[in-house]
Amino acid sequence: MLGQKNGRRRDLLILAALFTGGAVPIQLVTLSFGYAQYYLGIPGGPKAIMAAHQFAVYYLPFVYIPALVTLCAIALYCRRLYPDVTRRIAVGIAVGAVATLVLDGVRQAGVVHGWLPGDTPVLFGKMVTASKDFAVFYPVGLFVHYMNGANFGLFYAFMWGRRESFRGAAKWGVIWLLLMELGMMTAPPMGPMTGLFGSRFAWPQLFLVTLLAHILCGLAMGLLSQYFLGERERGGIYDWLLGRKPGSSSPGVFSR
Numbered sequence: 218m219l220g221q222k223n224g225r226r227r228d229l230l231i232l233a234a235l236f237t238g239g240a241v242p243i244q245l246v247t248l249s250f251g252y253a254q255y256y257l258g259i260p261g262g263p264k265a266i267m268a269a270h271q272f273a274v275y276y277l278p279f280v281y282i283p284a285l286v287t288l289c290a291i292a293l294y295c296r297r298l299y300p301d302v303t304r305r306i307a308v309g310i311a312v313g314a315v316a317t318l319v320l321d322g323v324r325q326a327g328v329v330h331g332w333l334p335g336d337t338p339v340l341f342g343k344m345v346t347a348s349k350d351f352a353v354f355y356p357v358g359l360f361v362h363y364m365n366g367a368n369f370g371l372f373y374a375f376m377w378g379r380r381e382s383f384r385g386a387a388k389w390g391v392i393w394l395l396l397m398e399l400g401m402m403t404a405p406p407m408g409p410m411t412g413l414f415g416s417r418f419a420w421p422q423l424f425l426v427t428l429l430a431h432i433l434c435g436l437a438m439g440l441l442s443q444y445f446l447g448e449r450e451r452g453g454i455y456d457w458l459l460g461r462k463p464g465s466s467s468p469g470v471f472s473r
Contacts (some may be wrong), residue, residue, distance in 0.1 A: 313370015
């Protein structure tokens with residue numbers, strides 16, 4: 218009975234970690250709407266940009282920052298009772314941020330050559346701050362950009378965890394980031410702004426640059442997660458959904 222109670226508590230903490238972590242990259246989508254119209258000069262576009270900023274004014278202090286604080290609190294709370302949960306959070310966040318650095322190494326080439334319509338930190342920084350001062354909007358945009366990547370790493374750590382091999386980890390890391398690539402190439406702001414897969418902007422350079430960036434990011438995310446996650450973090454929600462029994466010693470989401 219006690220084991221089942223601990224398992225349920227652990228499950229709730231895992232769901233809370235995923236929910237609070239997911240609250241961060243959600244604004245990546247919400248702040249993006251309207252940018253395509255603004256870029257193309259469609260009437261109403263600037264109003265949509267202002268609406269996105271007005272959304273951010275409330276979303277950041279009342280959802281974004283509290284979500285990050287709650288995520289940190291969950292990690293600290295689980296440190297003694299469920300150390301594997303804390304480790305997934307810490308490794309996922311760190312690995313996601315480092316993998317985003319790998320992505321940026323390729324993405325910047327697209328920015329420099331004009332194959333991308335803009336620099337992501339600049340885009341989000343201006344939307345969040347509504348400032349034209351580089352010293353104001355760029356650090357904020359950079360923080361938002363890397364926190365998005367960090368939380369994609371968090372999702373990977375809980376969804377797949379430590380795999381059976383580095384090859385398997387690399388495969389699932391790439392699959393996860395290819396899903397991000399698909400969303401980026403078809404959803405706002407990039408999809409409406411440049412056409413599907415960049416067909417109306419810089420074809421095929423835009424698509425190839427972002428594709429390579431996401432593949433390398435996925436490889437980094439999978440391989441680094443495999444290296445830093447231990448045996449107690451083997452498997453994840455993916456295995457649980459398939460009815461598999463990963464190597465976790467605690468009852469709950471990751472064991473049956």
